[in-house]
Amino acid sequence: MVTKASSELSLRVNSLSDITDFKLKDMNTVGHLISMTVGSQEVSADFHVLDPMNPKADSKVDCCGLITFAQWNKKPGGLLVLEGRICEGGYGIIQGALDNVEEEAKIKLKFNLYKYHSKGYYKGFHTDEQEIEGFISTDGYNNVDDQAATDYKLVPNHCFSLAIIGSDEKDQDLHVA
Numbered sequence: 171m172v173t174k175a176s177s178e179l180s181l182r183v184n185s186l187s188d189i190t191d192f193k194l195k196d197m198n199t200v201g202h203l204i205s206m207t208v209g210s211q212e213v214s215a216d217f218h219v220l221d222p223m224n225p226k227a228d229s230k231v232d233c234c235g236l237i238t239f240a241q242w243n244k245k246p247g248g249l250l251v252l253e254g255r256i257c258e259g260g261y262g263i264i265q266g267a268l269d270n271v272e273e274e275a276k277i278k279l280k281f282n283l284y285k286y287h288s289k290g291y292y293k294g295f296h297t298d299e300q301e302i303e304g305f306i307s308t309d310g311y312n313n314v315d316d317q318a319a320t321d322y323k324l325v326p327n328h329c330f331s332l333a334i335i336g337s338d339e340k341d342q343d344l345h346v347a
Contacts, residue, residue: 177245179346181283181295183238186255190236190322192220197286199294201237201254204280205301208267216257216325222284222291234260235330240283240295242344250304250334250344251311252281255319258326264314267306274305277334298345307333 181199183189188198200222206213215232239253256264267275278301285294306312311333318326336344 178241178243179295180241181239181285183254186236186238186322189219189238190324192222192225194222194225194290199283199285200291201240201283202231202233202281203235203237203252203254203256204231204233204282204297204299205278206234206256206260207278207301208263208275208306211263211266213260213263214257216259217255217327223293225291236327237281237283240281242295244346245336247336249307250302250336251332252334253331254329255322255327256314256330258318258328260330261314261318261328264312264330264332268312268314274308274335276303277306277332278303279334294346296345302344303337304334305337307335309333 183201184198188196189200213234215234217233218230221229221231235254235256237252237254241251243249280297280301282293283295284291314330315328319329
């Protein structure tokens with residue numbers, strides 16, 4: 171599902187299984203968090219899921235998280251909200267940053283949200299394989315669940331929500347198709 175307001179973009183994945191049990195015939199939005207570094211700590215890429223742009227070749231994408239919701243206000247230095255699942259190692263890294271209320275945590279990430287068109291999947295909202303930089307907002311929207319999720323057990327994971335305030339220098343690297 172895609173919602174476009176004049177100043178905002180929102181994408182929601184219908185179900186986690188649209189990512190973890192990807193099927194080309196489903197034609198649903200799919201989100202991959204390719205990489206994430208919080209402060210100086212890089213989150214490991216423990217998820218190995220099918221590449222929506224090359225599913226027949228059983229090509230896998232390594233990612234540190236699965237994105238189930240993304241929202242961006244389309245402004246330089248603006249707010250980017252991501253929700254989804256983060257691998258077990260990412261839980262401690264994100265929680266450590268959220269516990270440190272003394273300072274905003276710097277974050278770098280790469281992601282792809284794929285949308286379907288009659289000829290196949292394409293990158294509908296993405297970082298063009300470049301890292302974007304920002305800071306985790308201190309406004310209280312952020313969360314990472316203490317308990318591991320029980321609905322997908324192949325890779326231990328936790329639900330997360332992050333609000334990221336963009337860097338004026340890096341926002342130009344977000345792409346909407």
